[in-house]
Amino acid sequence: MDSLQIQSTWEDQQREWRERMQETGDIPHPVPVADGLVVTPQVYIVSMPKSGRTWLRVLIGKALIEFYGLNEEDLLEPLKLSVAAGILPTEFIHDGTNIALGKHWRELDGDKSAYKGKKVVFLVREPKDLLVSSYFSAANRKRTFDGSISDFIRSDQYGIHKVIAFYKSWADNQTVPEAFLLLRYEDMQAKPEASLDSVLRFMGVENMPQEIIAEAVQFGRFENMREMERSGSYNWRLSSPNLNDEEAYKVRKGKVGGYVDYLSAEDVEYISQAIAEARIPFL
Numbered sequence: 001m002d003s004l005q006i007q008s009t010w011e012d013q014q015r016e017w018r019e020r021m022q023e024t025g026d027i028p029h030p031v032p033v034a035d036g037l038v039v040t041p042q043v044y045i046v047s048m049p050k051s052g053r054t055w056l057r058v059l060i061g062k063a064l065i066e067f068y069g070l071n072e073e074d075l076l077e078p079l080k081l082s083v084a085a086g087i088l089p090t091e092f093i094h095d096g097t098n099i100a101l102g103k104h105w106r107e108l109d110g111d112k113s114a115y116k117g118k119k120v121v122f123l124v125r126e127p128k129d130l131l132v133s134s135y136f137s138a139a140n141r142k143r144t145f146d147g148s149i150s151d152f153i154r155s156d157q158y159g160i161h162k163v164i165a166f167y168k169s170w171a172d173n174q175t176v177p178e179a180f181l182l183l184r185y186e187d188m189q190a191k192p193e194a195s196l197d198s199v200l201r202f203m204g205v206e207n208m209p210q211e212i213i214a215e216a217v218q219f220g221r222f223e224n225m226r227e228m229e230r231s232g233s234y235n236w237r238l239s240s241p242n243l244n245d246e247e248a249y250k251v252r253k254g255k256v257g258g259y260v261d262y263l264s265a266e267d268v269e270y271i272s273q274a275i276a277e278a279r280i281p282f283l
Contacts, residue, residue: 028114031091033080041079041091043203044115044177047123048097048166050133052185055220056123057092059196060203062216067208087204088119097166099138105162112173120177121199122170124282125185127163128259128271134158135262150267160271164278171280182282189256192217 030040047053061075068085082090096108135152138145145152153159174180181202188195193213200208259268275283 031079033083039083039089042088043090043119045092045121045123046095049094049099050130050137051123051125052188053092053123058220058225059216062219063200063212066212066215090203099142099144102144102157104156105165108165108169110169112176115177118177119179121181121183121202123183127160132259132262149262153267153271160274164274167280167282171282186256
């Protein structure tokens with residue numbers, strides 16, 4: 001079998017896997033990483049969409065590429081990179097909250113037994129910022145929601161009650177995995193190098209030089225990621241469907257507290273009241 005056939009076979013396996021993930025709600029599965037090689041991840045980086053996972057994916061990818069001398073074209077393929085590096089196989093997952101699925105919050109699976117014996121990095125973001133970013137992803141990028149941002153935050157398929165249900169399911173089950181690391185988007189913004197270092201250590205990376213961590217953080221700055229999306233570099237499969245619409249970019253704002261530019265006082269109060277009543281430790 002020649003190299004083009006091998007690449008085609010692997011791409012077919014990847015496509016079939018991603019279709020299966022969509023059908024089953026984006027839950028843990030063995031994953032094809034090369035032709036004939038299927039790997040069960042040992043570390044899952046779990047988050048709702050728009051929690052900063054693309055940024056974290058780039059940071060991890062760049063650090064592994066530089067430290068282990070791996071293929072730069074695999075920047076957005078953490079499982080492939082982690083297998084090549086000989087560390088714990090690591091994959092990102094939405095655990096049933098994928099925007100394209102549009103699940104009602106009551107349909108989210110509270111059974112986390114599939115993560116038993118695994119390690120979980122749980123990436124969270126301040127809900128108001130998360131919801132604003134999710135709204136533009138659903139309305140302008142994926143076009144799965146047709147309504148106002150006020151409608152969105154109150155929606156059973158996308159809104160604050162879904163965020164609360166998801167965070168509560170993990171707050172109640174954080175002892176199910178073998179190890180659990182809580183990572184906040186706001187901490188990544190405030191201390192990106194320390195945040196990246198903690199995740200890499202969790203993945204089994206030892207003695208990563210601070211210079212490489214700093215280089216990865218510099219590479220992952222907002223302006224560079226936006227340019228990568230605009231140019232389609234590094235096989236950027238997440239490129240915007242409309243390069244003239246800044247709200248349709250995958251890398252949209254990357255700003256803490258940006259919700260104030262979009263939510264009304266009534267919207268903020270609605271979300272804040274729901275969070276206060278939920279009493280979830282992650283929030």
